[in-house]
Amino acid sequence: MAPQVGVIMGSDSDWPVMEAAGQALAEFGVEYEVGVYSAHRTPQRMLDYATSAASRGLRAIIAGAGGAAHLPGMVASATVLPVIGVPVPLKYLDGLDSLLSIVQMPAGIPVATVSVGGARNAGLLAVRILAASDLQLQSKLAEFRSSLETLVLEKDAALRE
Numbered sequence: 001m002a003p004q005v006g007v008i009m010g011s012d013s014d015w016p017v018m019e020a021a022g023q024a025l026a027e028f029g030v031e032y033e034v035g036v037y038s039a040h041r042t043p044q045r046m047l048d049y050a051t052s053a054a055s056r057g058l059r060a061i062i063a064g065a066g067g068a069a070h071l072p073g074m075v076a077s078a079t080v081l082p083v084i085g086v087p088v089p090l091k092y093l094d095g096l097d098s099l100l101s102i103v104q105m106p107a108g109i110p111v112a113t114v115s116v117g118g119a120r121n122a123g124l125l126a127v128r129i130l131a132a133s134d135l136q137l138q139s140k141l142a143e144f145r146s147s148l149e150t151l152v153l154e155k156d157a158a159l160r161e
């Protein structure tokens with residue numbers, strides 16, 4: 001099956017953070033592709049990816065970057081697909097630089113920004129986006145939410161023992 005979600009990042013050094021997005025998508029059986037597309041080092045390649053993403057069948061893009069993290073916003077500017085931004089924490093500033101670079105988008109070009117290092121939630125948000133028009137995914141998400149509740153109740157019970 002053709003990939004439905006693109007998981008892209010500014011550098012291969014982002015992968016240890018970003019792989020959690022892929023894991024979340026895989027848990028729900030969502031096909032995805034991965035790639036490195038740097039807004040600063042390979043700008044034309046990034047634009048080619050963004051402008052062709054919808055016609056290639058992608059339905060959402062998860063983009064992670066750190067520091068001057070312009071990849072999610074630039075990709076969002078060149079596609080109509082929903083873009084989820086993942087601020088990748090680097091050595092300095094604890095990822096606050098990445099977060100602010102991604103979240104402070106101008107009106108008209110939204111990026112759904114998750115927490116610093118929150119690649120798993122980015123994957124889960126992409127699943128929710130796809131689930132809006134996919135009843136099977138909706139029921140998988142309902143099961144998943146219910147498993148989270150069960151886990152908390154089990155931990156609560158264990159604490160009270």
Ligand code: RP5
Pocket residue numbers: 009010011012013014038064065066067068069088090
């Ligand atoms: C950003 O610069 C990348 O997304 C990465 O987080 C950061 C550092 O990249 P490398 O120098 O490790 O390639 O564009």
